[in-house]
Amino acid sequence: MEYSERRKRKIGYIIAIVALTAAAVTMTVLYAVAQKGRMDSEREYRALAESTYSKSYYALLYNMDGLETATDKLTVASGKATRQEYLADITTYATAAAENMSAFTPEDTGDSKMLKFINQTGDFAKYLDDKLNKGGALTERDWQTMEDIARSVREIKSSLATLGDEVEQGDFSFVDALKERDSRFSETLSAFDSKDVEYPSMIYDGPFSDSLSEREAKALTGEMIDEAKAREIAGRILGGEISDISVKEGSKSVFESYDVEATTPMGRAYLTVAKQGGFIVSLNYPESAVSSAILTATDAENVAESYVRTLGIPSMKAVWASLYENVYYINLAAYEDGVILYPDLVKVKVAADSGRVLGMESLNYIYNHTARTIGAPTVTEQEAAEAISEYIAVSSCRLALVPTKGGGEALTYEFFGTKGGENGDKYFVYVDAESGEELKIMRVLDGERGLLLQ
């Protein structure tokens, strides 16, 4: 009895041990399999990420090669056609190289001198191409800049090539390099910023031109206001029933301002007031949801026009209305002596159910509005109309001052018309009122976000 009892217990232990071991082995095997699977898929993800970066890197080298060839050729090209060909090539390669560059962030800062250089180069080449198109000639300074660009491109290429040596050796990983930018890799990645390269400064008429870096608030005049005055202005603009007002220092980048917040019957309102002259920079009531659209675009335009008058901005005319989620986005431009001044733009949001003003924004007006001397057009409306495509049936025309690339302005005839019958595509065509040349075409697009201009 006793013996068999002990024996039974022993067998019990053995079974337990076997079972536990089996369980442990099973677990281990399962874990190993799972682990392998995980590592495999991890390796796969890594390889995928790595290949994306490698592709961008090699495409960048390819496009920098193209850029180098094109700039070198340009510096020795003397025919107009060849020059234009290489200028177009430069723009194409620079645009593509900039796209490839965006896969990498060389610095904590996220910005890149090299990217700026590439963007400017493409932009500058386009400007020179336009100049040649218009019958202009390249100046000594243009050539000098091109020589400088060609030199910088060569330097960037040799800087990228040092990275290439590491990449070729095989154990380089872009993923690691980007992940551990504080360590030894950051030096490698700095090839993407090419800090030692001397980049030329480019002044020309283009959106990336260095000459544009200085902006001024032309429309702001008058005395500087203090906080108390800002509070008073806010009270006037927001109406009587407001509470919980706070006034803080706003941005001081181009001009100084106060940021005012207050609770109104329409929800929390945000107002920015320029210190100089107390001009309203922006106003927003973000809380209001608008349930239905009752007002027509003309109603909303009237609301917007009278609203900006109450803000003390004179002679503004509604030039564009777009309805999105029952809110009208109205653009108003200054209107003087029969000329629409598009650079001096104020935007007003109007609720399409009640006609309440939900917000306004006047930065463009602040940057651009100033006393101008606008000369009379040198070509007549009839002459200008000849520049327009025969496919467009013009229905209206007026004089408009439009911003040009690089911060300039041009007096134009603005023709509005349709292509393909009355219900066809709508276009705005701008014809230079001095040269009679077609300057710009805008297409009206009825998109998901309302009417847009493209």
Added chain:
Amino acid sequence: MKKFLLICVCTALVTALVFTFFTVGDARAEVLKQGSTGTLVKTVQTRLKNWGYYTGTVDGIYGPKTVAAVKYFQRKNGLTQDGIVGTKTAAAMGVTLSSSSTSSTTSGVGGSYSSADSYLLAKCIYAEARGEPYTGQVAVGAVILNRVRSSKFPNTISGVIYQPYAFTCVSDGQINLTPDATAKKAAQDALNGWDPTGGCLYYYNPATATSSWIWSRTVMLSIGKHNFAL
């Protein structure tokens, strides 16, 4: 916690370009056809040549050879064979006909950004700044748009947002959260031109920022937990 908190610079260029769709230079044809000339024709020829459809020279002149190549391309791609590069053929070639190649520009009228861009912007705003005051959310959107217009950063909304380590929310996956109505509205307001930062290119949370570089930037204003800088 993460070091690469968003940071930034101000190029005044930004708001400069009011109606920048007025930028001269791409007032070219809506379609390309025999007789067309210029950069776009060159782009088309280059592509066709790279893909083996075109054997002539890339000269920017839309001649009979180009017409033949375009027809060949159209046949291979199931498009109407008219030898004209219109919207569909251009899309199949990956060529943009009407918009400027420098997408650095901004439009004063609602913007030339697509609704996909607007949603992506809302996602980034939500992931980076939910819980911040409304103006703070608009400000984050404005910083992204200011970067798009700056030459020092990528030239598209997606390029700026997905630049490696530019935004914490992309690194940790929060960008994939579904944005709420407030973030969408903030994106819309930013696209419509509201820039509470006055052109800033960087922002950071002073409580968590570890980059020494960021402290050297000139702070233009602070909204909620974020400092906005040039």
